[in-house]
Amino acid sequence: MTVWAAIADALRDHGACMLISVLSAEGSSPREAGARIVLRPGKRFSGTIGGGQLEFEAIDIGETLLRQGAAGISLRSFALGPDLGQCCGGRVRLSFEAMGVSRLAEAEMFAELEAKGRFSVASKVGEDGNVGKRRVIDNADAPAISLSGGELVESFGEDRTPLYLFGAGHVGRALVLSLAPLPFDLTWIDSRADAFPKYVPANCRLVRSAEPAAELGAAPDGAMVLIMTHSHALDQQIADTALRAGRFTYVGVIGSKTKRARMMSRFRAAGLGEEALRTFACPIGLGTIRSKLPAAIAVSIAADLLARQEAVSEGTGTVRPLATTNRARQ
Known part of the structure; x- marks a missing residue:
């Protein structure tokens, strides 16, 4: 309120x-x-x-x-x-x-x-x-x-954490609703003209961009980055950009353990070190919630984000990835 x-x-x-x-x-x-x-x-x-x-x-x-x-x-x-x-x-x-x-x-x-x-x-x-x-x-x-x-x-008022969300698919839409009453300032980014719903919560700003990864240049230090686009290649590009910046508390990508292994291999081959990869999470959300319903995945991700946010605000550092399940792309 x-x-x-x-x-x-x-x-x-x-x-x-x-x-x-x-x-x-x-x-x-x-x-x-x-x-x-x-x-x-x-x-x-x-x-x-x-x-x-x-x-x-x-x-x-x-x-x-x-x-x-x-x-x-x-x-x-x-x-x-x-x-x-x-x-x-x-x-x-x-x-x-x-x-x-x-x-x-x-x-x-x-x-x-x-x-x-x-x-x-x-x-x-x-x-x-x-x-x-x-x-x-x-x-x-x-x-x-x-x-x-x-x-x-x-x-x-609240101290709200900036969150850059890439992707306006089913899970992205459900997540925006889950985050509406929570202390996040949400920037929602997609390259597709018809991706966004007509109405969004008050804490959400819409950005349509032909180069989504470039939008991270405007993100403040300490922001969280969450990636769930329609393209695996685009996910990789955005995550690479976010990790190289070295100034975000969390870089999460929706996907499976197999996707994580493939992305980690590519990050390392591109020269990213272990310190840069420390904030990377894939899969995302709580491993205890196994449902693949978009709304359930959104609740799981929102709970994980809150835990990470509290850990950072309390000075205990970044919470390690909690997700262990394999989730298909939205």
Whole structure:
């Protein structure tokens, strides 16, 4: 969910909404600090703080506050076991911020920032709960959310990994849908005029190129590269270009173990060393998922990409290839 876009929509449609945020979470809890719900009048909402009884209770509280015309922030604390009967056993503190139409311009501005990636804001909270004007802060280490000494600090948006996807066949189309809600900025490339569907998710940019491999020149350092074109020769060319660049965290090619052996032989014959080949993966996806249905392959690849993304962000390095199955070309 893009929080500020949902807030802006709610304010335009209803003139009011409630931003429900997990302010802190201790022990076992459904969601982490910074998880949010945007609640509209009538209990219509976007986002989640984990579902279950906690979420139901939060929505009821938020709806009551909206009906009462509440203003500013109010806080509630829940011991998940004793208070709600949830077996998680942790403790969660929630903030409920009522917003009126006077916040619409602010919401629209922040929605534009959120669409570009992660950003942080700070504001003062008075003793009466009134939230002052939010100001953007330059702090890469800002927490997801904190409220201390009357200062509210919040981070919105995601640090999205650039992913260059080559090929708009059945698996490519299914993968784009699987990646739509995940933290990736997707550049989807194909040489064929009629390859792409009419509509694509918001995190996807389409590029039709007569020379797909050349598009890697615009890819940022640290991007992931995923190759599943209609041509084995084109797959080899794009992968060779990506590996020689030496600046991508992952270069994956759809195919079988036989295809991997053939490609590795050609890479080595062309002078690529073992260090350059370290980021190469073929087959791709999770070896535990054996279905060859495009949607199943897409889920498998998406899960593998998430694991690799987390490994890189946590500083543990690149995850080694997980796929072991032989998959036919899409």
